[in-house]
Amino acid sequence: KSDFPYPPSPPADPVIGHARFISTCSRDDAYHALAQKYGEIVYLNVLGKSIVLLNSEKVADDLLDKRSTIYSDRPRLPLVKMMGSEDALGFMAYGNKFFKMRKILHDHLASKKVVVFEDIQASQSHVLLRNLMSSPERFMDHAKRYATAVVLQIAYGHEITSDEDPFLQNAHALDRLFARFVNAGSSAVDFFPALRHLPSWFPGAWFVRFAKGNANHIVPHHLGILNPFIEARVVIEENRDRGFVVVQEDMKTGNAPLSFVSLHLEELIREKKDSPKELHRLKWAALQLYGAEGFPAGAETTCGSLEVFFLAMVLYPEAQHKAHRELDSVLGHGQLPTFGDRDSLPFLECLVQEVLSRTFWYSQSLFASYIDPALTTRLKPGALHRLMQDDIYNGMFIPKGSIVVPNIGYMMRDEKVYHESNIFKPERFLPRPDGCGEPLPRATFGFGRRICPGRHLAVSELWIAIASILAVFDILPVQDDRGNDLPPKEEFHHGLTRIASEVGDYQSTESTGDLHSAGIWSYGLDAMNQAIVVLSTP
Ligand code: HEM
Numbered sequence: 419k420s421d422f423p424y425p426p427s428p429p430a431d432p433v434i435g436h437a438r439f440i441s442t443c444s445r446d447d448a449y450h451a452l453a454q455k456y457g458e459i460v461y462l463n464v465l466g467k468s469i470v471l472l473n474s475e476k477v478a479d480d481l482l483d484k485r486s487t488i489y490s491d492r493p494r495l496p497l498v499k500m501m502g503s504e505d506a507l508g509f510m511a512y513g514n515k516f517f518k519m520r521k522i523l524h525d526h527l528a529s530k531k532v533v534v535f536e537d538i539q540a541s542q543s544h545v546l547l548r549n550l551m552s553s554p555e556r557f558m559d560h561a562k563r564y565a566t567a568v569v570l571q572i573a574y575g576h577e578i579t580s581d582e583d584p585f586l587q588n589a590h591a592l593d594r595l596f597a598r599f600v601n602a603g604s605s606a607v608d609f610f611p612a613l614r615h616l617p618s619w620f621p622g623a624w625f626v627r628f629a630k631g632n633a634n635h636i637v638p639h640h641l642g643i644l645n646p647f648i649e650a651r652v653v654i655e656e657n658r659d660r661g662f663v664v665v666q667e668d669m670k671t672g673n674a675p676l677s678f679v680s681l682h683l684e685e686l687i688r689e690k691k692d693s694p695k696e697l698h699r700l701k702w703a704a705l706q707l708y709g710a711e712g713f714p715a716g717a718e719t720t721c722g723s724l725e726v727f728f729l730a731m732v733l734y735p736e737a738q739h740k741a742h743r744e745l746d747s748v749l750g751h752g753q754l755p756t757f758g759d760r761d762s763l764p765f766l767e768c769l770v771q772e773v774l775s776r777t778f779w780y781s782q783s784l785f786a787s788y789i790d791p792a793l794t795t796r797l798k799p800g801a802l803h804r805l806m807q808d809d810i811y812n813g814m815f816i817p818k819g820s821i822v823v824p825n826i827g828y829m830m831r832d833e834k835v836y837h838e839s840n841i842f843k844p845e846r847f848l849p850r851p852d853g854c855g856e857p858l859p860r861a862t863f864g865f866g867r868r869i870c871p872g873r874h875l876a877v878s879e880l881w882i883a884i885a886s887i888l889a890v891f892d893i894l895p896v897q898d899d900r901g902n903d904l905p906p907k908e909e910f911h912h913g914l915t916r917i918a919s920e921v922g923d924y925q926s927t928e929s930t931g932d933l934h935s936a937g938i939w940s941y942g943l944d945a946m947n948q949a950i951v952v953l954s955t956p
Pocket residue numbers: 507508509510520527706707708715716717719720723774800801802803862863864865866867868869870871872873875876
């Protein structure tokens with residue numbers, strides 16, 4: 419209760435508030451319209467939960483950055499607790515534990531520190547090129563493997579050499595777990611936590627079955643577990659512990675390759691701080707590089723951006739040609755790019771930024787899953803912040819406990835800032851007169867004390883992959899029997915990515931889609947199922 423009014427808000431129904439409104443406008447355009455109609459900040463109330471939508475970088479900066487001491491908590495999700503995953507940073511409540519975990523990540527992923535991982539990224543980008551060369555039609559599998567291989571090698575020093583690699587299998591199992599996590603945050607138990615006490619046989623209590631048992635189908639085969647009542651957390655623990663134990667053993671024999679875990683463990687041992695508590699924290703930090711419990715971090719996000727890149731290159735060939743020309747002029751023929759070339763390739767840098775910003779357009783309903791139980795989109799709490807005490811902003815009242823959602827997708831295509839934002843136009847970020855002089859998007863990696871700790875790693879990983887692919891390949895649409903191009907449609911749907919890797923055939927016009935790993939930035943690339951992207955060496 420406050421004398422100040424809430425931020426602007428659409429009309430609400432009694433009791434259920436904006437629930438109906440939200441479920442009827444669960445499309446990109448509707449969220450866009452909401453932001454356009456009600457402005458920079460919008461207040462919603464769903465079943466008594468306050469939700470505040472931030473639609474401009476300025477407001478997000480004012481609240482999430484400048485008042486970060488009260489805006490950096492995360493919403494509490496009962497399912498996360500049921501799975502024993504409160505120690506995953508993405509879900510962690512703001513406080514001491516959070517500071518300690520962030521520090522571990524910051525110590526190794528700050529901009530100056532990540533350069534030690536550049537060799538890993540470069541050599542994995544060469545594996546990516548070889549894979550694309552040998553089976554270009556499986557480009558999405560290769561993107562996925564690249565993203566996964568890079569984070570696994572950085573986290574544990576383990577090099578993926580085949581698709582059967584147990585680490586990779588484990589990582590895929592974790593993906594499938596994410597896919598099963600689809601309704602968390604938007605399930606009944608999130609609105610009525612007491613439902614967690616339901617028996618697992620109770621109709622509709624999928625969350626109890628999921629968290630407490632019957633997850634054997636997502637356990638990797640090599641574990642050989644047939645027990646139908648195995649808990650989902652087994653998969654998580656297996657992922658969390660496997661790499662860590664290998665590093666510990668390799669360190670004893672002095673054979674541990676450089677990795678996030680080996681670097682930090684060495685420090686802990688040197689400073690005699692390797693207590694079980696610290697080791698536990700480090701295990702979770704390493705798992706978080708890959709992604710943890712529905713919070714897709716390193717692999718899922720980077721893979722999503724690479725998918726957007728392939729699509730954009732087919733749809734906007736002029737941008738691809740410009741990048742080719744720039745690479746040719748800087749590298750000459752027969753040379754692959756290295757990180758040393760980065761400063762000499764300004765257009766490519768902008769292309770990577772444009773790919774990143776478009777990745778987010780398609781995640782702009784990221785808050786829908788939280789507030790709309792009817793939606794089948796997945797948990798997207800990554801960018802959701804929780805306000806820890808009542809606040810007044812520009813004469814508006816924002817109540818304690820509000821879920822605060824930076825509407826990143828909207829910010830990225832705000833026409834007031836980005837002219838022709840619908841068009842993939844990397845030169846928008848180049849300074850005038852070569853480009854449009856538009857600002858680089860700052861929202862890409864979130865805000866305040868929750869800003870993505872992997873952002874420097876992510877950008878360099880994307881940069882080397884994109885630069886290497888463009889240095890070697892033309893990316894073209896498939897042609898029909900008469901030689902006409904068949905460009906893919908730029909269509910996305912939220913939340914669930916088709917299991918491209920298991921369909922394995924992008925020529926199919928039917929999406930036979932099973933669920934692929936899906937995450938915050940997943941946007942089911944239907945288009946990819948309709949399009950064949952042909953890669954050829956110029
Ligand atoms: C294209 C790549 C990526 C994008 C677009 C991205 C974006 C984001 C965003 C928007 C958030 C939420 C920030 C907020 O709440 O305000 C986030 C959080 C996070 N990201 Fe990333 N990320 C990417 C790659 C990575 C990588 C490579 C890692 C790991 C090395 C990583 C680890 C994390 C973690 C651990 C969090 C949770 C932080 C917290 O809750 O305090 N991300 N990311």
